[in-house]
Amino acid sequence: MTQKVCNQARRHILKGLGAATLLSPLSSLPAWAVESRRLYIDGLSFLPTDINDVKASKLDAFIADISGIDKIEQADGTINYKRTYQACINSIKQAANSVIANPDVYLQGQTGADINKARAQQQTAVFFQIQGADCVEDDGANNEWPLLDSLHQQGLRVLQLTHHYGNRYAGGALDNNGLKSLNPPLTTAGQSLIEELNRKNILIDVSHSSAQTALDTAKASRSPIVQSHGAARAIVNNARCSPDEVIRAIGDSGGVFGVFMMSFWLTNKPTPTIEDYIRQLGYIAKVGGVNSVAIANDFPLRGQENLLALDNNNSEGIKEYLPWWHRLEEQNVLGFDVEPKHVVIPEFNSIDRMSRIDDALKKARFKSTDRDRFMGENWQRVLKQVLV
CATH class of the missing domain: 1.10.287 (Helix Hairpins)
Known part of the structure; x- marks a missing residue:
């Protein structure tokens, strides 16, 4: 024919x-x-309680944070959520069991090629991620990595170096001890961790890292690195957002930068809009190149649950974040002197966000080939290259 x-x-x-x-x-x-x-890949979400959410999301693949968490109160009263080994080995086993129990919906991603395999079988490929290398802080002696080995055997494929605050390996985005200029680097132990992650073909995620740690990681890694979820500091001048040099370094590594759904890091305007999200994507494309732009979430597949319960009433929903925000303001952390007014872009706080982002990109006159890249192909390329 x-x-x-x-x-x-x-x-x-x-x-x-x-x-x-x-x-x-x-x-x-x-x-x-x-x-x-069009291929749809989400750079960070979670395994849903309702398995029907996976099909409803229209995702071909997503990176799932399966971290187990221990809450640690710091000296300044702020809470750090440590991904300890014991918590994470338990949570990754539970996640694997959930995936295995739903073979008509999930394919656990081991290599990047599993995206096409899942697509052909009308499944969704899910790649396990942990948001912080705290889980392997006891590793590395005599260049042995038993904790990382066990997590990798259970399916760990993406490892974030730190979550907000630093650890043995890396500096955190919120590490400044009241000094806006402090920017902790990747440590000597962190250099060894990068080498081991490269050797094991585990994707390195610099989300929540300090800018210097991200730059050091891009230089040290032999493989592409990613920021699975973040935003541009040039648009919102906040420590959690990334300066241009980090966006550029990620793009130059061959990696991707996923723009997430937390609207207080997308715009300082009083009311967040679809256009604010599209502006972030366009800015990442300008600085890092069209091959670096990707979509992320950082909420459950269906959206931020508390805001959904409030019918996306941002003025009410923001209240749960303000105590934490004000403590960081007292510590003089960059950008926390600007009080946020919202949590979500209502139109994207939805199970149908990927289709809506795709439509918004079309309305904004992005080329079809760029929409292909942004919505999934950039993620697929990196996952295929690193997860082999």
Whole structure:
């Protein structure tokens, strides 16, 4: 059959399927129809309680934070959420069991090639991530990594170096001890960790790292690095957002920068809009290149649950964040002197966010090839390159 005839046949079948069928779950479509639509990959979310959320999200793959957490109160009264080894080995086993129990929905991602495999089988590939190398802080003696080995064997494929505050390996974005200029680097132990992560083909994530740690990591790593979820400091001047040199270094490494859904780090405007999110994507493209832009979430697949319960009332929803925000303001952490007014962009605090972002990019006149990259192809390229 010629390509022209094949395309005509496909159009005829799609017409016969009808609109109702096309709006139904993807499992009702022929495999080639699923494979021909735009790839959707989310750079950070969580395994949902309701398994139906996975299909409803239309995701072909996502990176899932499966961290187990111990709450640690710091000397200044702020809370750090430490990803201890024991908490994480328990949580990663539970996550693996959940994936195994739902083979019609999930494929646990071991290599980047699993994205296409899952897509062909009308599953969603899920790649396990831990938000902080606290879980392996006891590793590295005599260049041995038993804790990292065990987590990798259980399916760990993406490791974030730190979460807000520093650890043995890396400096955190909020580490400043009241001094705006303090910018902790990657440590000597961190250099060894980077070497081991490269050797094991584990993707390195510099989200929540200090800018200097991110720059040091880009220089030290032989493989692309990513910021799975973040935003541009040039738009919101906050310690949790990344300066241009970090965005550029990630792009130069061959990695990607996922723009997330936490609206108080996307814009300082009193009311966040779809255009604010698209502006962030465009800015990352300008600084890091179109091959560096990606989508992230940092909320559950269906959205920030408390805001959903409040019908996305940002003026009420922001109240849960303010005590933490004000403590950081007292510590003179960069950007926390600007009180936030919102948590989410209401239109994107939805299970259907990927389709809505795609539509917004089209409305903003981004090229179809760039939309392909932003919505999933950039993530797929990096995952294929690193997870082998």
